[in-house]
Amino acid sequence: MADYDIVVIGSGFGGAVAACRLAQSGSKVLVLERGRRWSPENFPRGMTDPWLFSHRCPQRFNGWLDLRVYPQMIVLLGAAVGGGSLSYAGVLVEADRERFAAGWPPEITFETLKPYYDTARRMLAVATVPGGQETHRARIMRRAAETLGFADRLRQVPLGIAFDEQYSYELHDPISATHSKPFVNAHGVRQGTCVHLGNCQVGCEVLAKNTLDLNYLAIAEQKGAEIRPLHVVRSIEPDGTGYRAHYSRIHRGRPIAESVTAERVVLAAGSLGSTELLLRCRDQYRTLPRISSALGASWSANANVMTSATYPRAVEVHQGLGPMISSTLNFMDGKMSPHRFVIEDDGLPNFVLNALAGRHYDSWLCRLLGKLLCRGYGEWNPMAQEMMWLGAGIDAGNGRLGLRRAFFAPWRKNLSLDWPSQDSRREMASIFSVHSQLSKVEGGTARVSPMLKYLGMSNTVHPLGGCAMNADAAMGVVDHRGEIHGHPNLFVLDGSIVPRPLGRNPSLTIAALAERGVEMMSKGSGA
Numbered sequence: 001m002a003d004y005d006i007v008v009i010g011s012g013f014g015g016a017v018a019a020c021r022l023a024q025s026g027s028k029v030l031v032l033e034r035g036r037r038w039s040p041e042n043f044p045r046g047m048t049d050p051w052l053f054s055h056r057c058p059q060r061f062n063g064w065l066d067l068r069v070y071p072q073m074i075v076l077l078g079a080a081v082g083g084g085s086l087s088y089a090g091v092l093v094e095a096d097r098e099r100f101a102a103g104w105p106p107e108i109t110f111e112t113l114k115p116y117y118d119t120a121r122r123m124l125a126v127a128t129v130p131g132g133q134e135t136h137r138a139r140i141m142r143r144a145a146e147t148l149g150f151a152d153r154l155r156q157v158p159l160g161i162a163f164d165e166q167y168s169y170e171l172h173d174p175i176s177a178t179h180s181k182p183f184v185n186a187h188g189v190r191q192g193t194c195v196h197l198g199n200c201q202v203g204c205e206v207l208a209k210n211t212l213d214l215n216y217l218a219i220a221e222q223k224g225a226e227i228r229p230l231h232v233v234r235s236i237e238p239d240g241t242g243y244r245a246h247y248s249r250i251h252r253g254r255p256i257a258e259s260v261t262a263e264r265v266v267l268a269a270g271s272l273g274s275t276e277l278l279l280r281c282r283d284q285y286r287t288l289p290r291i292s293s294a295l296g297a298s299w300s301a302n303a304n305v306m307t308s309a310t311y312p313r314a315v316e317v318h319q320g321l322g323p324m325i326s327s328t329l330n331f332m333d334g335k336m337s338p339h340r341f342v343i344e345d346d347g348l349p350n351f352v353l354n355a356l357a358g359r360h361y362d363s364w365l366c367r368l369l370g371k372l373l374c375r376g377y378g379e380w381n382p383m384a385q386e387m388m389w390l391g392a393g394i395d396a397g398n399g400r401l402g403l404r405r406a407f408f409a410p411w412r413k414n415l416s417l418d419w420p421s422q423d424s425r426r427e428m429a430s431i432f433s434v435h436s437q438l439s440k441v442e443g444g445t446a447r448v449s450p451m452l453k454y455l456g457m458s459n460t461v462h463p464l465g466g467c468a469m470n471a472d473a474a475m476g477v478v479d480h481r482g483e484i485h486g487h488p489n490l491f492v493l494d495g496s497i498v499p500r501p502l503g504r505n506p507s508l509t510i511a512a513l514a515e516r517g518v519e520m521m522s523k524g525s526g527a
Helices: 015-024 110-123 136-148 216-222 270-284 351-357 364-373 421-440 450-455 507-523
Strands: 004-009 029-032 065-070 073-078 154-156 182-184 190-192 226-228 231-239 242-251 254-267 305-310 327-330 341-346 386-393 400-405 413-418 445-447 458-460 490-492
Touching: 004 015, 004 242, 015 029, 015 216, 015 254, 015 507, 029 216, 029 254, 065 413, 073 270, 110 507, 136 154, 136 327, 136 341, 136 386, 136 421, 216 226, 231 254, 231 270, 254 270, 270 400, 270 413, 305 421, 341 421, 351 364, 386 421, 421 445, 421 458, 450 458
Parallel strands: 004 029, 004 254, 029 226, 073 458, 254 490
Antiparallel strands: 065 073, 154 327, 182 190, 231 242, 242 254, 305 386, 305 445, 327 341, 341 386, 400 413
């Protein structure tokens, strides 16, 4: 008899949905998560805090961000109970209807996915920034869009953030946790409202961002699911009528080898994580030999382009304050350029002030040192005049993940990424061109990333593909439900199953696909 009905590997937008819905159905569910369980008490702030996660040595480095460097691409990944929801900017948007016109199994259309989008949106309590709370970066974007004739393309983005309609920049000392209003969300978890502290990507200390540990995973645990942080799955093999997952449990800096059995397994370790695990199972351990030869193909960076623009002091940017992204310019219709993309008013936390003040912005230390460590207008931030632009779009989507012997350690195989950057260069150039135009309106100077300019290295926070959906096992790894061709009761539900670039922030689409996949799984039907 198996130890569990379901083992879910990973707890991001796919794994959290799967754990929640399967636990609600009465299944005995175990979630194995490689990252830590984070909270406002241990969010990283200072230089010596655990910032980096190493997939090669997680027993030593199991921090906030997994940064992978490949010859033509840098990939940034979250590592946490709640996956990337703790480190993303909170943007929850549907993919455009046209994205589903080709390249997907016939069962997956915008219309069939729409009710699952709606369910995920309700669960994640999506909202937009209330009137009167527009960030200065959003104002810069609005003024530039109006000047350039793009006003009709400008929209507020839906965010998984809890806002207080009464909050305003006109309050005394507005950028302060003291203005956050505590409340209990629909799932019985305590949160607070947004007070524009700007730490969306490094852990919101007032818990205004609706991260997955505050909703889907909270419900899963309430229904009996067990979540084990710092558990790194190494391989999967058939075991009787189910599967056995072998993992390393990280305890006091040491990996302890253990395993668990389940009738069904759901992989939700992300584009890189799920693909690597299946590659090792097929090619290295040979425990899952029937996985499609399409494994690793159709990888996409979602045409992410990140640009910094420096503005003169006369322009109020206030980098580091407010929700990190709040508005978007949509060029997905292809009318302005042959390339399809969106532009967002991105931001970065005030890392300097975070490091100096830690989690004590409103403490005696701040009062003692006065303005030096206080949050607000004019706060000490070397990047105060930097405007961050984020682009996402339709790149070639022709990357390939594989296993390759390490040059300095040929006995070891590492995950490799072949990314033909030249095939997506024009799309990226179009995105940067718009970044530059928007910046120039008020005297800003946009700069290409030095890594891209001098080394030809792009970066992405939206990795997609590797275990692409397709009705044909020769063309894809999973079917429309996420079940792996040739291996019944083994599923993948995360960004790796998206078969083509979306051109929009993918989190809500991943959650919707997981909602649908779990519903199909529960029905036990291929229909």
